[in-house]
Amino acid sequence: MALDNGARHDQVGAPERTPEVVPLSVNVSNEFSPGVKGFFQKWKSLATGIRITAGRAAAGPKTLRYPAEKVTLSDRWRGALRLRGVLGIDDIPILHEPSITHNALVDRLNREERLSPCMGNCPANVDARGQNYFMAEDRGPEAYELVRERNIMPGVLGRICHHPCESACRRNYYDEPIAIRPLHRLAYEAYEREKSSRLLPLPVTKSQKVAVIGSGPSGLAAAFDLMQLGYQVVAFEKEDKPGGALYSGVPSYRLPREVLHGEIDNLVAMRLDLRCGIEIGVDVPIDHLIGEFDAVLIAAGLQESRILPIPGADAKEGVVGALPFLKEANWKGDAGVKGKRVLVIGGGNVAVDCARCALRVGAAEVRLACLEGDQEMPCHPWEIEEALDEGVIAMCSLGPEEVLTKDGRVVGMKMRECLSVFDPVGRFSPQFGDNYSTFETDVVVFSIGQAPTLRDVVAGSDLVLTERGLLPVDGTLFTTDIPKVFACGEVVTGPGSAIGSIATGHEAATSIHRYLAGQSLQEDRTPRPVPIYAKYEKATLDGVEESRRRVVMPMAKPEARSEDFSQVELGLTHLEGLQEAARCLRCQSEVCVGCTFCARTCPDYAIQVERIDDPGGRRVTRYELDLTKCCFCGLCAEQCPTDALCHTGQYELSFYHRDLAVFDREEMLRSGAGTRATGQDGTHHIDPEEASLS
Amino acid sequence: MALEVESREEIVDERGNEVSELVINVGPSHPSTHGVCRVITHLDGEIVTKAEPVIGYLHRGIEKMAENRTYLQIVPLTDRLDYVGSMYSNWAYCRAVERLAGIRVPERAEYLRVIVCEMQRIASHMMSLGSAAGDTGAATMFIYAFDERERIVELFEELCGARLTYNYVRPGGVSYDTPEDWFDTLLEFTRKHRTALHEMDRLFFGNVIARGRMKGIGVLSAADAVGWGASGPVARGSGVNWDLRKHDSYSVYPRFDFDVPTGSNGDAYDRARCRLFECFESCRIIEQAVAQIGEGPFKAEGAPRLLKPRPGEAYDHIESARGSLGVYIVSDGSERPYRVKFRSPAFCNLALLPLLAQGHTLSDLVVILGSLDPVFGEVDR
Amino acid sequence: MNIQELRDHLCGQHPDLCPLFSIEFGDGVLQVDCETLYEAAENLQSLGFDRLGMLTAVDFGDHFEMVYRLTSRSMSVGMFLKCAVPRETPRTRSLVPLWPAALWQEREVYDMFGIEFDGHPDLRRILLPPDWVGFPLRKDYRDDRLIRRPDYI
Amino acid sequence: MSGSVFTGYTGGLIWGLGGGLVIAIATLFGVWWERKVAGRIQMRLGPQTTGPFGLLQTVADMVKLLLKEDITPTQADAPVFRVAPLIVFVPIAMAVTVIPFAAGWAPLDTSVGMLFFLAVPSVSVIGILMAGWSSGNSYATLGGLRGAAQMISYELPRTLSVLSVVLLAGSLRPVEVMEAWRWWFIPLNGIGFLVYFISSVAECNRGPFDIPEAESELVAGYFADYSGIRWAIFMMSEYGGVIAASLFGAALFLGGWAWAPGLFGTAIFLLLTVVLVTAMIWIKWTFPRMRMDQLMNTAWKVLTPMALLQIAIIGVVIAWL
Structure with missing residues (x-):
């Protein structure tokens, strides 16, 4: 296509691809008219210019009078960098305020953007950040006590928790998450060693008495909170041994019984009145408790396994629910499936537990x-x-x-192909195909959900159950229809995690305390905040140094572990624990831990960080920012997991000497107002030679 | 004799007359070279017989540096390319990275990118117009244009904390969402800016002296504009309707209604006034974008912190204030690019200077240089 | 016009170039021999590729690859033209006669990679000083003044 | 007043020094005023912190310039380089002495006062040429040459425009011209005043005719290599030229003290001068700079014919009277 000078755009280059957006012509050429008219236009243009400048002059100046009308900086201003705190110099804020105000505390931290992701993501807001700090300092018992504030049995949860904290750990984006859960376990072990000096009965300071029905995680959590507040707490357990679902449901290859009972013994040593073998509603009517105690907490858990009402499910032999199956396997070590073929229906954790237990009790397949x-x-x-x-x-x-049954005995199972489980909205609505298959099996274990059995418990009281057998409970306050009676745990939430149950226990304890103290239950009871932080894809591990990797949990060999109920996870050594805890970034704590991510992300290599990891003397030994290299891009402050590195509004940076432009650790800690650059810190008269020596 | 003898050369013109030629260095530190450009200028009297730009005074080897940095660390480097229009270099680079790594950018981020880039266009054009006016001695027009630019820079400061090197556009989105009431301030600005643009048009482009200085100066034919790879207002001033926002309509630009101003004479005046008119169009785009923008994430979720795109290569370009700004990245699959090439429009446009300046006076040389609007951070890289 | 249409168009007009054309990462790439580069470029220019947008080189260790980005305004499409230049004799033909846009860009490639262009009217260093030793964007370039990157990422 | 020290050679010396002093002080005020006006046009405040309304800012600047090192480039022709600023400044200081400040009084009341005012400042051209040439710098040389061409070109329309007033008043002695001045001189001399004003701006190398300096092209033109007090003298000459031209224009074309008797008339005269100075400042800060050829075209093709037209009109008027 020929292009002549002055060719108009509508003749050239009109795009074929997007014909609807062919540009309109706006021609910018601008000529004076020829002849006399143009002559006057020319003079007029001069007059126009004068008029415009006169108009601007009349409009008044826009200058700001400095400093009277000082310009306010944007709060996103990327001025010189500062550290809010440095490990080894600054104290670490750990959550050790009374547990009862914990929710308000978490809420406040969230508002201040100081809630770490691990803590935010944990249903009970366990301070994993603080635990890791104590563990790295080799102060295991303190770590245990800190965790126990929100997680009643660190030794137990350290083995069975599904660790939402680790999923949220910010180290996921850099390399691998901190092994928070195994560290709970190490903390428990450390505590056990020093138990004799630390484990003291809690004093009773209040006259009121509280009854807790059930000794599962939620009930014990509530009991512990109330005991700390000085109440006298009595816990009733229907079985012979305490622990609730932890005892009957969790296989001992995951949770050795001595650990569970050790933890509960600790509670008893702290003056918990635990009465086993008493089934409320059978042995003692609940009305009796309501009359005798100032408050009653129902934490009975889920007792019944659901079984699908399909043909053949009522077979006399070979169909069993998950809970009875696990109970048998756990308590007796034999569920009657030795040498048999077992088919577990269900895809949840309980189903997997059933399957693994079945292997251990000798199932053939x-x-x-x-x-x-x-x-x-x-x-x-x-x-x-x-x-x-x-x-x-x-x-x-x-x-x-x-x-499929034969003579009332199970011989097989007919299965149908399932195309999809959830509808587009996310509701449970399975769609089935037309393919059927049949499996031969001797035992069918249904693990498709559990339900509470509260009829006996509430029998004879004013408590009314719903048609489905559930107790109507307020979801945030955990109150029931009767003012004195509260409920928590899986009774309220339905099947869930242990740590989720514990969280409800803490909440119920708060309600009970306020009820007994005559305070408003409602105040500050906002739903638990979940902090929103930037999410990234999980980091890949190539190129990551060995020292940055997560410690590997040693496991028993698969072929060996399916033989018996011995523990699968073998646990970390003391040294591994120290190293692992030192990996913690202490997110949002506003104290630099020397993680070097700022130095790694700096495009100009302006930052140098070194630290030492000796327990008891962990500190950042060196933090240097070379302002002559810094390009104020802000990537380092964005990367900083602890928020210790931040920008100040300070931007007038001039120095007598190049060495003064290298900010060391102490200089980084000064506030923006008093620095070498502003001459406010008293060091501005440093002799340059002296400065270069130091 | 006071004068340097070697700066004068005795040459013979085509008619056989001896011509005394004066060679002067315009720059590298000269008020009108818009940076550190040196133009070795051969003068016959005041007429430029040969102008040879010497560049590289601001060469920092950014392409070499980029080979040594991770993908994220390069973003601040791109700020330093076109320091009058950092958002463009940010965006062009991020587009290439996103293409390479297959990152999908959320819609709000695309809108924010369009908004900041159109604001950047206004800011950059104001800088260019102001300094072009300053080159012709109109100091007040310079201040008026910079006053407009200041408003945008203040908005940018509120948005991302920096006034010049924004580091705002990132692979996968942008670094911050807008502060509260930011859009209101922006719309207030575009409303006032239109009035100011009209005023500047009459003050400078209507002025008889300014027209005399810029009309017919440095005429670039449309064919030359295409052949020399000119882009942006330099090409459009010559009537070449070439705007990537229309012709390779990227991002959300197809959703906006705007025109492409073109000149017909290809002189310095048309080039400069093209920029002024583009500011009107940018105002239109900003207003439409603010009306269309919806809520949502401003950063792609699930993008890794440390990008490791697949091995391969990607080229992407956007229409910067100076023309088509292209970025070519070759990846070998590691966390650092194997090769990054910035196709800078200012570099290609500046190559036209010897062609355009020949035969004009020394006074016109600075006007022509100003109308090409080179930013030497981008020319030298 | 999209890349597929471009391929059909190209194959229709220049069947000899057709087998050299491939589509990589959504962009058309015409990989030619450096001996025939000029002719290929000339053909593409007559096909409607009127702009030489970008011109650069990549050092692949054993050879250099010249990369030309051509854009057509009439077809609204862009494509790459590539040729491999041997490292021992880094020479290829200049495209300045076709596009003056190559004037400075080829100088830059010469400056950074040391690739020489036959037929270039003014092949000198452009960004670096004339007395610079070495070609910095070659992967084997060494310079004591380069600041070493720290070992960590 | 014969025999007084205020006449003859001693008188010339005294009035010349006095004129220099007046110009120096007026320059301080003029620079301050320009910065204030320019600031206002550009939506700024101008100097404001040094002294009341920033009045002492220029004094401070002057002190600074006096204290600065006086640099002579090695390439420069030193004697010529050093003397050039004085050759630019002295004629302008001299020119002020013939201005009729008050009724019947001018410091140097001579019968060729008009010619004196027009001719003596032209000597500055030589100083500008000397400065430009002796600096040993191509930019300065170009600036000097441009300055010479420009100032010589604008001498012509300026002289012709003054001629119309002289014709009307019938005298070359400024005091007598003022005594003959009537208000209808203003409409009659309208074109002449425009020509005088524009060519005065050009004569003083002020924008839009600041081509010899042309900061964006020639960096600073003929005084690019000057520093300290020598540079300040160039600046003083520029502002002195502006003030002198405004004084002269206010007197001849706008009536000066003729509007009112006594000191009151002098006050009006000074006020009119300030108005003219402000107008010059305003023009400088509004318009772009012209190119050399356009400048020459304006002088020879626009202003000179206009001045001749004015003379023709006056001629007709005189003949008709």
């Missing part, structure tokens, strides 16, 4: 069938992985159709 596809199984991925290692056969996308 264990299959796990679930509705969901292999990517969307509700159990935790590490659980199913371990189960597969041990020899469980997982069959996904299969729905139970019929239990």
Whole structure:
């Protein structure tokens, strides 16, 4: 296409691809008219110019009179960098305010953007950041006590928790998350060693008495909170041994019984009145408790396994619910499946537990069938992985159709192909296909959910259950229809995690305390805040130095561990624990831990960080920012996980000597107002030679 | 004799007359070179017989530095390319990285990018117009234009904390969401800015002296503009309708209604006035974008902190205030690019200077240089 | 016009270039021999690629790759033209006669990679001083003044 | 007053020194005023912290300039380089002496006062040429040459425009011209005043005719290499020229003290001068700079014919009277 000088755009270069946006012409050429008219236009243009400048002059000056009308800087201003605190110099704010105001505290921290992601993501807001600090300092018992504030049994949860803290750990984006859960376990072990000096009965300071029905995690959490506040607490347990679901439901290869009972013994040593073998509603009517105690907390948990009402499910032999199955396996070490083929229906954690237990009690072949596809199984991925290692056969996308029986004995299971489990909105609405398959099996374990059995408990009282057998409970205050009676745990939330139950226990304890103290229950009871931080994809590990990697939890060999109920996770050594805890970034604590991420992200290599990790003397030994290299891009402050590194509004940076422009650790800690640059800190008269020596 | 003898050369013109030629260095430190450019100028009297730009005084080897930095660390480097229009270099680079790494950018981020880049266009054009006016001696027009630019820079400061090197656009989105009431301030600005633009148009572009200084100066034909790779207002001033926002409509630009101002004479006046008119169009785009922008994330979720794109190469370009700004990245799959090339429009436009300046006077040389609007951070890289 | 249409168009007009054309990462790439680069560029220019947008080189260790980004205003499409230059004899033909835009860009490539362009009217260093030793964007370039990157990422 | 020290050679010396002093002081005020006006036009405040309304700012600047090192470039032709600023300044200081400040009084009341005012400042051209040439700098040389061409060109329309007043008043002695001045001189001399004003601006090298300095092209033109007090003398000459031209224009074209008797008339005269100075400042800060050829075109093709037209009109008027 020929292009002539002055060719108009509509002849050239009109795009074919987007014909609807062919540009309009705005021609900018601008000529004076020819002849006399143009002559006057020319003179007029001069007059116009004078008029415009006169107009601007009349409009008045826009200058700001400095400093009277000092310009305010944007709060995003990227001035010189400062550190709010440095490890080894500044104290670390740890959550050790009374647990009862914990929610308000978490709320406040969240507002101040000082809530760490691990703490924010934990249902009970366990201060993992503080635990890691104590652990790195080799102060295990203190770590234990700190964790116990919000997590009643660190030794137990250190083995069975599904650790939402680790999923939220910011180290995920850099390399690997901190092993927070194994550190709980180490903290417990350290505490056990020093128990004799630390474990003291809690004083009773209040006259009121509280009864707790059930000794599961939620009930014990509430009991501990109330005991700390000086109440006298009595816990009733229906079984012979305390622990609730932890005792009956969690297999001992995950949670050794001596750990569970050790923890509960600690509570008893702290003056918990634990009465086992008393079933409320059977042995003692609940009305009796309501009359005798000032408050009653129902933390009875879920007792009943649901069984699908499909043909054949009522077979006399071979169909069993998950809870009875686990109870049998846990208590007796034999569930009557030795040498048999077991089919577990369900894809949750309990189902996996059933499958793994079945292997351990001698089943010949264990299959796990679930509705969901292999990517969307509700159990935790590490659980199913371990189960597969041990020899469980997982069959996904299969729905139970019929239990095939022969003479009242189970002989097989007919399954139907499941196309999808959830509808587009996310509701449970399975769609089935037309493919059927049949498996031969001797025992079918249904692990498709649990339900509470409260009829006996509430019998004879004013408490009324719903049609589905549930107790109507307020979701944030955990009050029931009767003012004196509260409820917590899975009774309220339905099947959930241990740590989630514990969280409800703490909340219920708050309500009970306020009820007994005559305070308003409602005040400050906002739903727990979940902090929102920038999310990134999990980091890949290539190129990450060995020293930055997460410690590897030693595991028993798969072939060995399916034999018996001995522990699968073998635990970390003391030294590994120290190193692992030192990896913690102490997110949002506003104290620099010397993680070097600022130095790594600096485009100009202006930052140099060094630290030492000796327990008891952990400190950042060197933090140097070379302002002559700094380009004020702000990437370092964005990367800083602790928020210790921040920008100031200070930007007038001039120095007598180049060395003064290198900010060392002490200089970085000064506030922006009094620095070398402003001459306010008294060091501005430093002799340059002296400065270069120092 | 006081004068340097070697700066004068005796040459013979085509008619055989001896011509005394004066060679002077315009720059590298000269008020009108818009940076550190040196133009070796051969003068016959006041007429420029040959003008040879010597560049590289601001060469920092950014392409070399980029090979040694991670993908995120390069973003602050791109700020320093076109320091009058940092947002463009940010965006062009991020587009290439996103193309390479397959990152999808949320819609709000795209809108924010368009808004800041159109603001940047106004700021950059104000700088260019102001200094072009300053080159012709109109100091007040210079101040008026910079006053407009100041308003934008203040908005940028509120948005991302920096006034010049923003480091705002990141692979996968932008670094901050807008502060409260920011859009209101912005719309207030565009409203006032239109009035100011009209005023500046009459004050400077209507002025008989300014027209005399700029009309017919440094005429670039459309064919030359295409062949020499000119882009942006330099090409459009010659009537070449070439605007990537229309012709390779990227991001959310197809959703906006705007025109492309073009000149017909290809002289310094048309180039400069193109810029003025583009500010009107930018105001239109900003207003439409503010009306259309919705809530949502401003950063792609799930992008890794340490980018490691697949091995391969990507080229992407955007229409910066100076023309088509392209970024070519070759990746070898590691966290650092193997090669980064910035196709800078100012570099290609500046190559036109010898062609345009020849035969004009020394006074016109600075006007022509100003109308090419080179930013030497981008020319030298 | 999209890349597929461009390929069809190119194959229709210049069947000899067709096998050299490939689509990589959403961009059309015409990989030619450096001997035939000039002719290929000339063909593309007559096909409607009127702008030489970018011109650069990449050092791949054993050879240099010249990368030309061509854009067509009439077709609204861009593509790459590439050729491999041997490292031992880094010479190729200049495209200045076709596009004056190559004038400075080829100087820059010469400056940074040491690739020489036959037919370039004024092949000198452009960004670096005339007395500079070495070609900095070559991967084997060494300079004591370069600040070493710290070991960590 | 014959025999007084205020006449003859001693008188010339005294009035010349006095004129220099007046110009120096007026320059301080003029620079301050320009900065204030320019600031206002550009939506700024101008000097404001040194002294009341920043009045002492220029004094402080002057002190600074006096204290600065006086640099002579090695390439420069030193004697010429050093003397050039004085050759620029002295004629302008001299020119002030013939201005009729009050009724019947001018410091140097001579019968060729008009010619004296027009001719003596032209000597500055030589100083500008000397400064430009002796600096040993191509930019300065170009600036000097431009300055010479410009000032010589604008001498012509300026002289012609003054001629019309002389014709009307019938005298070359400024005091007598003022005594003959009537208000209808203003409309009659309208074109002449415009020509005088524009060519005065050009004569003083002020924007939009500041081509010899042309900061954006020639950096600072003929005084690019000057520093300290020598540079200040150039600046004083520029402002002195502005003030002298405004004084002269206010007297001849706007009536000066003729509007009112006694000192009151002098006050009006000074006020009119300030108005003219302000107008010059305003023009400088509003318009772009012209190019050399456009400047020459304006002088020869626009202003000179206009001045001739004015003379023709006056001629007709005189003939008709």
